[in-house]
Amino acid sequence: MASVTSLAASVNQRVADALSAALPEAGSADPLLRRSDRADFQANGMLALAKKLKGNPRELAGKVVDGLEAPDLIKEIEVSGPGFLNITLTDEAIIKTLAARAVDDRLGVPYAAESGTTVIDFAQPNVAKEMHVGHLRSAVIGAAMSEILEFTGEKVIRRHHIGDWGTQFGMLIQYLIEHPHELDHKGGTDVEVSGEEAISNLNRLYKASRAVFDSDPEFKERARQRVVELQAGDEETRALWQRFVDESKIYFYSVFNKLDMEIRDPDIVGESGYNDMLAETCRLLEESGVAVRSEGALCVFFDDVKGPDGNQVPLIVQKSNGGYGYAATDLSAIRDRVQNLGADTLLYVVDVRQSLHFKMVFETARRAGWLGDKVEAVQLAFGTVLGKDGKPFKTREGETVRLVDLLDEAVERATTVVREKAGKVGLTEAEIVENGQYVGIGAVKYADLSTSAVRDYKFDLDQMVSLNGDTSVYLQYAYARVQSILRKAGDAKPVAHPELALAPAERALGLHLDQFAEVLSEVAAAYEPHKLAAYLYQLASHLTTFYDHCQVISDQNTTEVFENRLFLVDLTARTLHKGMALLGIRTPGRL
Numbered sequence: 175m176a177s178v179t180s181l182a183a184s185v186n187q188r189v190a191d192a193l194s195a196a197l198p199e200a201g202s203a204d205p206l207l208r209r210s211d212r213a214d215f216q217a218n219g220m221l222a223l224a225k226k227l228k229g230n231p232r233e234l235a236g237k238v239v240d241g242l243e244a245p246d247l248i249k250e251i252e253v254s255g256p257g258f259l260n261i262t263l264t265d266e267a268i269i270k271t272l273a274a275r276a277v278d279d280r281l282g283v284p285y286a287a288e289s290g291t292t293v294i295d296f297a298q299p300n301v302a303k304e305m306h307v308g309h310l311r312s313a314v315i316g317a318a319m320s321e322i323l324e325f326t327g328e329k330v331i332r333r334h335h336i337g338d339w340g341t342q343f344g345m346l347i348q349y350l351i352e353h354p355h356e357l358d359h360k361g362g363t364d365v366e367v368s369g370e371e372a373i374s375n376l377n378r379l380y381k382a383s384r385a386v387f388d389s390d391p392e393f394k395e396r397a398r399q400r401v402v403e404l405q406a407g408d409e410e411t412r413a414l415w416q417r418f419v420d421e422s423k424i425y426f427y428s429v430f431n432k433l434d435m436e437i438r439d440p441d442i443v444g445e446s447g448y449n450d451m452l453a454e455t456c457r458l459l460e461e462s463g464v465a466v467r468s469e470g471a472l473c474v475f476f477d478d479v480k481g482p483d484g485n486q487v488p489l490i491v492q493k494s495n496g497g498y499g500y501a502a503t504d505l506s507a508i509r510d511r512v513q514n515l516g517a518d519t520l521l522y523v524v525d526v527r528q529s530l531h532f533k534m535v536f537e538t539a540r541r542a543g544w545l546g547d548k549v550e551a552v553q554l555a556f557g558t559v560l561g562k563d564g565k566p567f568k569t570r571e572g573e574t575v576r577l578v579d580l581l582d583e584a585v586e587r588a589t590t591v592v593r594e595k596a597g598k599v600g601l602t603e604a605e606i607v608e609n610g611q612y613v614g615i616g617a618v619k620y621a622d623l624s625t626s627a628v629r630d631y632k633f634d635l636d637q638m639v640s641l642n643g644d645t646s647v648y649l650q651y652a653y654a655r656v657q658s659i660l661r662k663a664g665d666a667k668p669v670a671h672p673e674l675a676l677a678p679a680e681r682a683l684g685l686h687l688d689q690f691a692e693v694l695s696e697v698a699a700a701y702e703p704h705k706l707a708a709y710l711y712q713l714a715s716h717l718t719t720f721y722d723h724c725q726v727i728s729d730q731n732t733t734e735v736f737e738n739r740l741f742l743v744d745l746t747a748r749t750l751h752k753g754m755a756l757l758g759i760r761t762p763g764r765l
């Protein structure tokens with residue numbers, strides 16, 4: 175696998191060389207190269223540099239032009255405005271670079287120069303509870319980030335920090351002890367249980383136990399005692415707890431399956447997985463003085479975290495009754511992930527409403543020395559999913575919307591859209607059903623991934639499955655259209671012909687294709703998958719313009735033009751496919 179130097183990087187290097195030759199005292203100044211409308215690229219670096227060295231920017235730019243020798247790469251370079259450089263590349267350089275990208279499925283994307291181990295915490299629903307849209311966001315964004323990081327060479331360890339511990343389990347387990355057959359499935363233990371059955375079982379049990387808990391003080395007390403036994407590792411209690419976890423996993427897997435997402439069992443390490451570390455975590459914090467006792471509770475204080483009354487609001491790692499909460503678990507998880515899993519980066523894909531929690535947890539871990547001086551802890555925070563009306567997403571009855579219902583509806587709408595066009599392509603019923611799934615689930619994922627994560631976004635199915643605009647189905651159709659051209663081309667192979675003169679639409683498409691690697695490395699570095707979505711959308715738009723101006727299959731074309739255009743659309747299809755796959759979205763060949 176050869177990693178390919180992008181056109182932008184090549185040009186940048188040549189301009190930088192010419193710049194330091196023209197002005198040795200400039201050292202290794204950055205030419206600040208950008209894509210431009212006026213030419214292919216514009217370099218703005220001469221302005222700042224001339225200002226710094228008290229020279230004339232146009233003069234300096236002129237010297238750079240005179241000293242630049244790159245006939246293979248640069249067709250035209252001129253000084254413009256107050257001292258910009260407008261740079262136009264040769265057609266040959268564009269096609270040659272793309273040909274180098276096309277050799278294998280890495281598409282010339284290099285492995286990151288500095289890669290390490292990232293432990294990514296995402297897709298973390300709660301046991302015995304229905305999944306909601308917030309869990310969708312974490313799953314979709316986290317899965318995409320994992321794939322992207324892995325593709326750029328990072329070692330990625332996935333952790334699904336499911337909520338499987340805490341006081342409500344005392345209530346559930348105690349209820350199950352008193353009503354032993356409530357979780358049973360008709361037909362014995364080895365019947366196949368569906369996700370639907372599993373969640374309805376759990377919902378029923380939750381409601382029933384809650385009712386007793388609220389009305390019967392003695393039950394409440396027994397439930398409290400049960401938590402203690404659970405946390406102390408009592409065998410019978412543990413076994414019953416395990417049944418809740420197993421039943422929930424059946425449900426989680428069915429939802430993830432619907433989402434066309436693979437979640438591996440060993441990667442599910444819930445809150446309970448850190449139980450044995452909690453006491454030690456607290457002891458270390460207390461001994462080092464990072465945490466102090468305050469009214470019986472073990473607390474960490476922060477100068478800049480204050481409540482409305484002006485008093486500091488601490489992070490509570492152990493409650494005054496001795497119980498450990500969410501923070502103690504997260505701190506223990508950090509110790510595990512750094513010390514045992516060797517993480518250099520801890521990435522948390524969690525709702526922005528938990529930002530204060532993570533800020534305090536990270537700071538505590540830092541004070542305790544658990545992050546060393548090189549481990550980075552980052553929350554990739556996402557905003558709230560809103561309804562069409564812009565208000566938090568609820569049913570008309572004011573309840574949280576069930577994730578599965580949403581997904582089913584998305585697939586249903588998408589299937590209608592697919593069916594309307596199916597005749598033209600000659601899809602079979604089975605293909606319509608399959609494509610409906612790919613389009614519906616893709617639509618939900620793409621809507622989530624195409625806006626900056628931290629912003630709230632509106633869950634609007636009509637918009638999501640629209641054929642026009644920034645939607646996954648638009649991209650999927652673009653992909654399918656290329657596949658149809660490639661099928662029509664029959665045995666003809668895509669061949670790059672660097673000697674050809676390119677039409678403007680070909681150049682624009684080509685230059686955009688070449689940016690794939692750079693976009694990916696940006697996305698990986700800044701944890702911004704929406705930039706990959708934007709890139710792919712622009713790619714599809716360039717493709718559309720290309721179709722409008724350049725026919726691939728036409729009597730007017732020479733064999734070389736035909737093969738070269740085939741080459742361009744084929745590389746576009748492969749780039750779309752790869753990019754969409756990284757986002758977790760399928761690209762059917764016929765749509």
Ligand SMILES: NC(=[NH2+])NCCC[C@H](N)C(=O)O
Nearest residue numbers: 295298299300335336337524
């Ligand atoms: N390490 C973590 N705290 N991860 C986030 C867990 C999210 C939590 N289960 C929730 O549903 O809100």
